[in-house]
Amino acid sequence: MNQHLKGSLSTIILKLLHDNGRMYGYEITQKVKELTQDDIQITEGALYPILHKLEAEEVLTAETEKVDGRVRKYYKITPKGNAVAVDRIAELKAFAENLNLILNPKLSLS
Amino acid sequence: MKLNKIQIAEIEGYFSDWNLVYKEFYDEMFDHYCTEIETKMDNGIDFHTAFNETHQQFENLEEKVSWGEITRVYGLKALESSQYSAVDKKVKSEYFKFILKQLFSPRILFWIIVIIVQYKFLYNQFDIISLENSKWSFLGGFFIGISYLLLALTFSNSSLIDSLKNSSFKFLLNTSFKKDARFGIRKIAILKLFIFSILTIILFFEFFALLNFPISKISLTVFVTLFAFIFSTTIAYLTKTKLFFKDINILKI
Structure with missing residues (x-):
């Protein structure tokens, strides 16, 4: 699963943030786990570098909030990043559909 | 729980x-x-x-870092380094864009006037600068440096001192920085750039002086002005990014 996930992880993160507004790192890993019924588990070593890169590119912006006495960092998509997110999500969707056509040729004939 | x-x-x-x-x-x-x-x-x-x-x-995380030599860091430290390098890249491009913007703004007129004034009045007692008259060039350079510092301070935001207190310079004053980990990634990246650009100009100048290489009056004037330009632009950049610092709440603790 991991090798397939690598290239699309940033788009998955963008999709989640697009749908849920703002989220923090741990919440993202849990959401992916929940949506895929434990099939896909994002590792912290993959998640945080992507979040930080997207933040540096100003696709995401971060805000902090004190929760239970700790500082929690929430990420959300910037107005500038919104167009990027929509584009990448559409691309990944089209790719997944094409992949389906290749992997299930019989289904596509019907 | x-x-x-x-x-x-x-x-x-x-x-x-x-x-x-x-x-x-x-x-x-x-x-x-x-x-x-x-x-x-x-x-x-x-x-x-x-x-x-x-x-x-x-x-299991691992990241290559360069601290003079290439080494490897692991675990949380690796993750921290990868975040630092993403921000470092961003700050560099932002800083260079800022310098370019200054170069192509009407402010460049001010620097052209500085070059002309210096060329006309500052070094008229000798045509070339070499070690023979380096005593004078050192004194001259020192006073020019002080005046540029004052100029940069005067032309910058009035809250500059505040901004310096909250900026990378604090890093130089605080010895227990590792223990309380109170420093923003962006500040370190900017400090590094600032020191690097100033050192490059000084070393370049020193290199010629040490070789006793005669420096023409016009190139010295341009050198000194370039130094002042980078210095004041960096101060302006640091002041400008104060807001940039604020939104990450680093120093509120």
Whole structure:
């Protein structure tokens, strides 16, 4: 699963943030786990570098909030990043559909 | 299940072993650990097993860093370095864009006037600068430097001192920075750039002076002006990015 996930992880993160507004790192890993019924588990070593890169590119912006006495960092998509997110999500969707056509040729004939 | 004080202290102890430098990163990871451990404890796992499972996910990380030589860092430190390099790249491009903008703004007229005035009045007692008259060039350079510093301070934002207190320069004053990890990634990146650009100009100039290479009056004038330009532009950039600093709440603790 991991090798397939690598290239699309940033788009998955963008999709989640697009749908849920703002989220923090741990919440993202849990959401992916929940949506895929434990099939896909994002590792912290993959998640945080992507979040930080997207933040540096100003696709995401971060805000902090004190929760239970700790500082929690929430990420959300910037107005500038919104167009990027929509584009990448559409691309990944089209790719997944094409992949389906290749992997299930019989289904596509019907 | 909420963590108790002893458990929190144990996680803090573990974090201090990693020698993390950046507060922003420290906070994010500390919250990640605590939230994950609490969730695991809610599912009936005891604290130490939950803690162990959480830190194992970070153990295998590895990142190459360059601190004069290429070395490898692991675990949380690797993650911190990867975040630093993303921000470092961003700050560099932003800083160079800022310098370019200054170059193509009407402000360039001010610097052209500075070059002309210096050429006309400052070095008229000798045509070339070499070691023979370096005593004079040193004194001259010193006073020019002081006046540029004053000029830069005067032309910058009035809250400059505040901004300096909250900026990378604090790093030079604080010796326990590793322990409390109070420094923003962006500040370190800017400080590094600032020192690098100033040092490059000074070293370049020193190189010619040491070789006793005659420097023409016009090139000296351009050198000194370039130095002043980089210096004041960096000060302006630091002042401008004060807002940039504020939104990450680094120094509010």
